[in-house]
Amino acid sequence: MTVYFIGAGPGDPDLITIRGRALISRCPVCLYAGSLVPEAVVAFAPEGARVLDSAAMTLDQTHAEIVAAHARGEDVARVHSGDPALYGAIAEQIRRLKAAGIAYEIVPGVSAYSAAAAAIGQELTIPGVAQSIVLTRVSMQSTAMPSGETLENFARTGATLVIHLGIRNMREIERQLVPHYGVDCPVVVAYRVGWPDQAILRGTFADIRARVREAKITRTALILVGPALAETQDFVDSALYDPAKPHVLRPVAGVDLVEDHNT
8 A cells, every 4th residue: 555645735626736636536545634624625535435634633643544554455645735845744754654664655736835926926036036935934832943944044045935834923023034124025924825715915014914913814824025026026037038048949049939939
């Protein structure tokens, strides 16, 4: 048997991959993080499948279910929100599977940050403005951050920041980031992106905390920060399609190649 760690995407059942949905539809056992994965995603499980919400389960309990499935020779769909490689808490599960000699595979999914970018209709890497995205989080009650991975250190780069698990710590986030990005820096808060009750709040450090408080958002939200989030801005075109800058797939500059391509 095999354990499939499946990225369910950010919440919209249509955003799970074809492969992920197909695996759920044939696995006799399905463990899913019900606090972040909608039931519509695991509704594709086959009739009679053992479908368990792991939100209230411990690591020992989920592993025991997998070991029991292994003894029966039954594949397991282990469904996580977003992409399991990012804050998926799969590393400790994989460690136990390796120790038990149980095979596993990882099926990637759509991350919440990319769904948030789609929801606001923007690219996060703007030529000449920001070419890097930092996916990070704040500690609060979760596992402590490594000593060098601070918001202030990331802010010094000027990159687009995507902050997880920080919506209850907005004041401290402002304190660390405003000196580097400025009080007028664009900030986007994406609440339950991909779900029916999705909410997108746009503002700056000058007003975003008040907007979050007014909307009563206290969990399940991403915070995006950086100049690349400005709704209107002046920037140079990417060199990718510049006719004056040929590359291996467009070795000679000129409009003739564009015409040939369209033909």
